[in-house]
Amino acid sequence: MRIAIGQLWQETNTLNPRPTTPADFGQFGVVRGDELVAGMENVNELGGFIQSLRQWPVPPEIAGLVRLPAWPGGMATSQTFTWIRDELLGALDAAMPVDGVLLALHGAMVADLHPDVEGEILDAFRTRIGPQVPLVATIDLHANVTGQMVRSADALVPYHCLPHIDIFETGARAADVLRRILFDGAQPCMAFAKIPAVVPAERSSTEADAGIAVDIKRRLLRLENEPRMLAAGVTPVQPWMDIPELGSSALVTTDRDPAFARQACGELAEMFWKRRREYLPELVDVAEAVRAAHATREGLVVLSDAADATTSGAPGDSVWILEELLKYEWPREALVTVVAPDVVAAASQAGAGAPLATSLGGVLDDRFGRPIEFQGVVESCFEARFTMTGHIGKNLPIDMGPAVVLRRQNVCVVVTSRSGPHFAPELFQTAGFDPFAASVVVAKSPCGFRAVYESRASAVYCVRAPGCAPSDFWTQPFANIPRPLWPWDELESWRPQPILRRREDETS
Numbered sequence: 001m002r003i004a005i006g007q008l009w010q011e012t013n014t015l016n017p018r019p020t021t022p023a024d025f026g027q028f029g030v031v032r033g034d035e036l037v038a039g040m041e042n043v044n045e046l047g048g049f050i051q052s053l054r055q056w057p058v059p060p061e062i063a064g065l066v067r068l069p070a071w072p073g074g075m076a077t078s079q080t081f082t083w084i085r086d087e088l089l090g091a092l093d094a095a096m097p098v099d100g101v102l103l104a105l106h107g108a109m110v111a112d113l114h115p116d117v118e119g120e121i122l123d124a125f126r127t128r129i130g131p132q133v134p135l136v137a138t139i140d141l142h143a144n145v146t147g148q149m150v151r152s153a154d155a156l157v158p159y160h161c162l163p164h165i166d167i168f169e170t171g172a173r174a175a176d177v178l179r180r181i182l183f184d185g186a187q188p189c190m191a192f193a194k195i196p197a198v199v200p201a202e203r204s205s206t207e208a209d210a211g212i213a214v215d216i217k218r219r220l221l222r223l224e225n226e227p228r229m230l231a232a233g234v235t236p237v238q239p240w241m242d243i244p245e246l247g248s249s250a251l252v253t254t255d256r257d258p259a260f261a262r263q264a265c266g267e268l269a270e271m272f273w274k275r276r277r278e279y280l281p282e283l284v285d286v287a288e289a290v291r292a293a294h295a296t297r298e299g300l301v302v303l304s305d306a307a308d309a310t311t312s313g314a315p316g317d318s319v320w321i322l323e324e325l326l327k328y329e330w331p332r333e334a335l336v337t338v339v340a341p342d343v344v345a346a347a348s349q350a351g352a353g354a355p356l357a358t359s360l361g362g363v364l365d366d367r368f369g370r371p372i373e374f375q376g377v378v379e380s381c382f383e384a385r386f387t388m389t390g391h392i393g394k395n396l397p398i399d400m401g402p403a404v405v406l407r408r409q410n411v412c413v414v415v416t417s418r419s420g421p422h423f424a425p426e427l428f429q430t431a432g433f434d435p436f437a438a439s440v441v442v443a444k445s446p447c448g449f450r451a452v453y454e455s456r457a458s459a460v461y462c463v464r465a466p467g468c469a470p471s472d473f474w475t476q477p478f479a480n481i482p483r484p485l486w487p488w489d490e491l492e493s494w495r496p497q498p499i500l501r502r503r504e505d506e507t508s
């Protein structure tokens with residue numbers, strides 16, 4: 001038996017003006033064929049696929065297609081879409097014939113003229129492999145699930161957790177769905193409900209003590225314990241995509257039980273819809289949040305800069321919070337990140353210990369941001385390269401290129417050449433800091449940062465600042481989204497009507 005595995009991972013933010021190109025994928029780490037299987041065996045969904053496949057009753061031959069990952073960012077160019085499609089389909093053609101396919105997708109990737117990248121890719125795969133070869137794909141919790149994705153895959157398996165600490169496990173769950181199809185004769189029956197609502201991420205933690213996201217995850221885990229169940233998920237879509245099919249979704253895949261799939265899917269969609277207002281966060285203005293952090297003398301205060309969250313596809317060069325931090329003296333370090341390749345180059349040339357006066361921020365995103373003048377010293381120059389485990393990654397290799405630390409008194413700016421996880425403790429540690437011993441960490445992340453900081457911080461503030469990934473996204477000009485759509489529009493009478501995908505050879 002021969003199983004093909006591959007990955008396409010990028011979350012697109014169409015408010016970010018900088019396009020995503022093949023170079024962005026190349027920098028993150030494109031790997032193909034045997035190199036994929038050998039190099040990714042412990043990493044994220046691909047690792048989950050590989051480890052699970054190796055434990056099948058008769059372990060199959062694993063055909064590595066290609067891994068195409070890029071950090072969240074702006075819309076991909078149409079040439080990038082063509083390159084992605086050619087890479088994936090070329091690899092599939094070379095691997096054929098195969099008995100099954102596992103794809104690790106994000107599910108919220110947008111390219112110019114291609115608002116549903118993953119739907120088109122899944123459809124192209126289905127055309128190549130035919131109706132009988134099972135195709136199972138994992139998707140991020142923030143995927144924008146579309147009719148084309150549902151029609152093309154036998155099963156879509158979403159993450160259950162935000163922070164995304166179950167990525168590897170989701171890969172293993174998907175491989176197990178494929179095993180049940182191939183070995184146990186399971187026949188997937190997928191119900192799908194699109195929910196006309198988009199919610200902010202701040203209060204979406206499934207790992208909190210209580211709340212709607214916690215209750216949904218609990219329900220999903222209960223459902224997946226049912227013997228007839230193959231996979232279940234709710235995907236509150238990431239909001240910053242101006243595309244025609246934007247919306248959240250519920251997905252339930254059973255083994256030959258359409259009534260159960262529809263019923264469970266409808267209940268999940270209704271639960272999300274009825275409690276959607278619980279996702280609305282309390283935000284604190286920049287000046288007030290920094291003042292409150294300064295008044296907290298003991299322990300660590302985390303300021304979540306969701307609007308410039310690099311995990312949400314914002315460029316990471318907002319300096320609104322930094323500007324405010326510079327107004328205070330801090331007892332211990334106040335750590336903040338900025339993406340600024342030109343500043344890294346200038347500071348590296350000046351060298352560690354040199355004084356530096358530079359303009360900082362507001363270059364990559366000049367709509368919501370503006371630069372400030374910064375005067376300090378170059379504390380260190382380093383390579384922002386590390387392996388990350390926690391939200392978004394399990395053993396995930398990260399390389400943000402050359403980087404520097406700029407210091408003015410206790411305000412320390414970690415300046416990187418490229419975007420990346422601008423919240424990860426591993427980034428601050430690579431820069432020479434213990435983030436948990438700092439006065440302040442600015443996390444460019446709306447929710448995922450909680451995986452590691454929540455239990456160790458004295459206080460967490462969700463800051464309202466301008467940026468490409470604002471929590472109040474409905475205040476931005478969106479021209480292409482479907483209407484009515486909450487919270488752009490109020491609509492009270494909505495009821496879910498799950499649609500059912502059956503295998504094409506089924507008649508009833």
Ligand SMILES: [Zn+2]
Pocket residue numbers: 140141142164
């Ligand atoms: Zn996500």
